[in-house]
Amino acid sequence: MRKNSIKNTRINSEVQRELSSIISRELKDPRIHPMTTVVSVEVTPDLKYCKAYISVLGNEEAAKDTIQGLKSAVGFVRTQLAKRINLRNTPEITFILDQSIEYGVHMTRLIDEVTENLRDSESGDEEENE
Structure with missing residues (x-):
């Protein structure tokens, strides 16, 4: 596996910061637990795909509900991300539960x-x- 370039590392941290903000402030889905954290983000070098590792402080059911809520809101999240970060491509986001x-x-x-x-x-x- 290739090491991340400085540019890719910066993009990852910026996307992580904005995703955290969008999830905590913008999403109104009741399935999404209030104690949801974006642990890390991996954006591919071509900016097409993004894996967002999510941690939920709660029981397993709350974590599963949160991931379901995030998956159903992925279009809205991606749109908000496109408005906030000026990238050539807005990556397709995949939410992964990080335990x-x-x-x-x-x-x-x-x-x-x-x-x-x-x-x-x-x-x-x-x-x-x-």
Whole structure:
């Protein structure tokens, strides 16, 4: 896979910023969860396609509903993006559910549980030695 050029990196960050703004302020679909975040955006070098990775803070059903709402509003989102960013082509947007943040939170909880169990067992050992 090719490294992103500086131009492509700038386009990705600009598209990400505008998508975040459009999703949070412009869309009125009740399916879209208020805690929806655009984690990252990958625009192809020819500016034809865009993958937008979306994270939803909520349960699985809220995440699925949000993705459905975004997919149904993709035409409106693309139109708004075209008005806000002056690109040769306005990319076709594909919304992808990104669960990396949820996974990270889950792993942190597991690590905390293990360390707490270790502390509890160590304090139990010290009481037995005394």
